[in-house]
Amino acid sequence: MSYDNVIELRELQRYYKMGAETVKALDGIELEIRRGEYVSIVGPSGSGKTTLFNLVGGLDKPTNGSVFIDGVDISQLDAYELAWLRCRKIGYIFQSFNLIQVLTALENVSLPTVFAGTPHDEGLKKAEKLLDQVGLSDRINHRPTELSAGQQQRVAIARALANDPAIILADEPTGNLDLNTGMEIIDLLHGLNKMRGLTLVAATHDLKMIKASDRIVWMRDGVVERIERG
Amino acid sequence: MKMNKEATGRVHFTLMDAVRLGRGYIRRRLDRSLINIASIALGLSFYTTMVISDLLYSTSARLGGGQVAVESYQYWLVAVSLVVSIVGITNAMLIAVYERYREIGTMKCLGALDRHIVLLFLVESFYQGLVGGLVGFSFGLASAIVITGFGAGFDIVLYAPRVSLLIIFVGSVSLAMALSMVATLYPAWRASKLNPVEALRYEL
Ligand SMILES: Nc1ncnc2c1ncn2[C@@H]1O[C@H](COP(=O)(O)OP(=O)(O)OP(=O)(O)O)[C@@H](O)[C@H]1O
Ligand SMILES: [Mg+2]
Numbered sequence: 010m011s012y013d014n015v016i017e018l019r020e021l022q023r024y025y026k027m028g029a030e031t032v033k034a035l036d037g038i039e040l041e042i043r044r045g046e047y048v049s050i051v052g053p054s055g056s057g058k059t060t061l062f063n064l065v066g067g068l069d070k071p072t073n074g075s076v077f078i079d080g081v082d083i084s085q086l087d088a089y090e091l092a093w094l095r096c097r098k099i100g101y102i103f104q105s106f107n108l109i110q111v112l113t114a115l116e117n118v119s120l121p122t123v124f125a126g127t128p129h130d131e132g133l134k135k136a137e138k139l140l141d142q143v144g145l146s147d148r149i150n151h152r153p154t155e156l157s158a159g160q161q162q163r164v165a166i167a168r169a170l171a172n173d174p175a176i177i178l179a180d181e182p183t184g185n186l187d188l189n190t191g192m193e194i195i196d197l198l199h200g201l202n203k204m205r206g207l208t209l210v211a212a213t214h215d216l217k218m219i220k221a222s223d224r225i226v227w228m229r230d231g232v233v234e235r236i237e238r239g
Numbered sequence: 240m241k242m243n244k245e246a247t248g249r250v251h252f253t254l255m256d257a258v259r260l261g262r263g264y265i266r267r268r269l270d271r272s273l274i275n276i277a278s279i280a281l282g283l284s285f286y287t288t289m290v291i292s293d294l295l296y297s298t299s300a301r302l303g304g305g306q307v308a309v310e311s312y313q314y315w316l317v318a319v320s321l322v323v324s325i326v327g328i329t330n331a332m333l334i335a336v337y338e339r340y341r342e343i344g345t346m347k348c349l350g351a352l353d354r355h356i357v358l359l360f361l362v363e364s365f366y367q368g369l370v371g372g373l374v375g376f377s378f379g380l381a382s383a384i385v386i387t388g389f390g391a392g393f394d395i396v397l398y399a400p401r402v403s404l405l406i407i408f409v410g411s412v413s414l415a416m417a418l419s420m421v422a423t424l425y426p427a428w429r430a431s432k433l434n435p436v437e438a439l440r441y442e443l
Contacts, residue, residue, distance in 0.1 A: 068348065068435045088352065092250045096350025107345045107439065111267040124350035126251035129259075152267075168349075 015175055015208050016042040016065060020074035023060050023231075034060040036231040037074070042210060044175070047202045049219045049239070050212040052228030058212035061228070062180050065210070066099050067091050079175070096124045100169030102179035102198075106161040108153040114140060114164045115149040121171040132171075139167035143197060159190035166197060177201070179211040183218060195221060252355040254362075261362035271335055272367055275328050275419065279371025280378065282324030283415045286317045287379025290407050292387050298399045299391035307390055321418060328367075328422035332360065336430040343430050344438025353431035360427035364419045372415025376408055 021038040024031050035057045042048050050058050063069035064076055067083050075082045078098060086094060095101075108117050115136050122132030140149050143163040153161050162182060169177055179198065183191035199221045202209040211218060219225055220239065227234040265272045293309045300307075336343070343356055384396050396404075 063436045066348070068439075089249060092347075092350045092352050093248050095348055096250050097248070101348045103439070107341055107348075109342050109345065111264055116263070120346075121349045123256050123260075124250045124252060124355075126249070129256075 013043055014041040014077075015044045015079060016040070016210070017077035017080075018061075018065070018074070019077070021061075021064060021071055021076065022073040023057075023064060023069070024072045033231050035064070035071075038231075038233055040226065040233060042208060044208055045202070045206040046224065047199065047209045047222045047239075048211070049222040049225045050210065050228060051214070051219060051225055052234070056228040057231040058228060059180055060231075062178050062210075062212060065176075066101060066178050067094050092124075096121060097172050098174050098176060100172075100174040100177045102162070102165050102169050102177060102182045104181040104184040106153070106158075106165045106185075108161055108164055108168070110153055113150050113152055114145060114156065114167075117153070117164055118167045118171055121168060125172045135171065136167070139170055140164070143167045157190075158186055159193060162186060162190075162194050163197065166194070166201075170201070174207070176208045176210065179209065179213075181212055181214065183213065183215045191215060192217060250350040250352060250355075252351065252358065254358070257355070257358045257362045261359055261366065264359075264363055265366055268335075271331065271338075272363070274331050275364070275367045276371040276374065278324045278327040278331070279368055279415050279419050280375035282321045282418070283372055283375030283411055284378035284382065285320045286414070287376050287407065287411045288382045288386065289313055289317050290411070291380055291383035291404070294399055294403055294407065295383060295387040295391060295395050299387070299395050302395075302398060304391050304395075307387075325418055325422040328364070328419060329425060332364070332423050332426035333429070336360075336426050339430070340433065340438045340441040343433050344435040344441070347433070347435040347438070356431040356433075357427045360423050360430060361420055364423035364427075365416055368416030368419030369412065371419060372412035375415060376411045379411070 018038045018040040021035055022033070023035040024033050038061065050061065052058055060069070064071050065078075067076075067078075067086070070084065075084060077083070078094065083091065083094060109120065112120065115133060118136035118139055119132040122135055123129075127135070137146075137149060140146055143166055145160060145163050145167070148156060148160060153164070156164065162185075177198070182198065183194055186194060195215070195218045198209060198211070201207050211222070213219060222239040225237040225239055227237070289309050296307045296309070346356065380396075384393060387395060
């Protein structure tokens with residue numbers, strides 16, 4: 010299957026009930042993202058960026074509307090198919106890296122290949138190659154606490170690539186990094202997007218990150234305010 | 240619309256994978272594991288002390304020594320101590336679950352199913368039960384020899400039936416593993432039901 014729009018959002022709503030009040034975190038998002046596109050999601054704090062990510066990534070369920078990944082409405086997937094989607098189709102990158110603290114860089118990167126059913130040795134080889142590609146070949150046996158923030162984010166990027174996903178979702182990937190380190194991470198992600206044809210969707214406040222993207226989606230109060238070409 | 244069969248697959252997490260990962264967790268969070276191991280070992284050594292003392296006294300009686308026996312109320316104490324160690328482990332494992340909120344959420348993002356999380360916790364508790372059982376049995380054996388020694392002689396263990404000792408050994412270690420795993424069931428279940436979004440937002 011090869012749909013031009015790898016992600017399609019239709020009338021997407023996510024409401025949170027807080028006692029008598031309803032918080033409309035997302036209120037009717039319509040969006041198509043093409044294969045290989047680099048899209049930045051920009052908006053003030055509380056505008057719904059993370060909520061959008063959770064829905065696109067199959068981590069949360071919408072109140073109304075649908076998320077289509079490769080033409081499939083993911084609300085129709087059962088727990089097994091959803092796990093498979095998270096494992097094989099999507100790579101997640103977080104602001105706070107979310108590496109497993111007790112595992113080494115190599116083990117962190119190979120963990121997704123375990124869930125994908127890749128033989129152990131093969132998974133480790135793959136992880137080693139990916140760590141090399143993100144410039145950490147001399148740190149593969151370090152644990153997260155023994156790495157700098159930028160290095161941890163590189164490990165997280167390598168981990169997100171472990172099962173060759175079609176989509177990378179990055180929620181403020183440079184949010185915890187200083188200017189230069191952030192710049193390096195942006196270059197790395199941008200390069201992956203261009204060279205591997207990965208679809209990259211990144212929420213960010215970072216102007217440099219926004220500039221590099223093909224399209225910029227401005228959000229406010231749970232709706233898309235405008236869409237700009239990069 | 241369902242995914243095509245060729246477009247979808249199954250996530251994997253075999254027992255071997257869980258063992259590999261579980262061992263890593265035990266090794267690198269040794270302090271937590273040691274608390275559980277100590278808890279199991281304590282409860283179990285009390286139990287094995289009683290059972291082995293009983294065996295040694297009856298061996299002594301068979302050889303014409305005095306009639307001493309373990310009082311039945313002492314078995315009540317043993318039961319209570321085992322329950323206490325279960326509660327202790329459950330508590331320690333619940334704390335372990337809180338500590339790992341984010342990691343559990345992360346694993347779910349990487350493709351883990353609920354039962355994979357349960358399996359991981361159970362593997363850890365299996366190992367803790369095994370080590371706790373071995374340590375507990377050793378302590379129990381030693382203290383039984385000391386306790387019965389004054390009345391029945393310190394070498395009485397040499398006359399005890401080997402088969403009975405072996406049965407007690409296997410029984411004690413199995414009991415330790417079973418208790419450890421039972422104590423972990425609830426925390427493991429809680430962990431597996433975590434919603435990834437909430438787990439990831441959790442700040443310790
Ligand atoms: N679990 C929740 N319960 C209630 N309200 C929530 C929950 N999660 C998010 N919200 C609300 O939804 C809105 C959107 O939040 P979201 O985290 O998506 O914003 P954001 O754009 O990612 O902000 P930031 O830039 O600060 O990360 C906010 O008003 C927030 O308070
Ligand atoms: Mg956010």
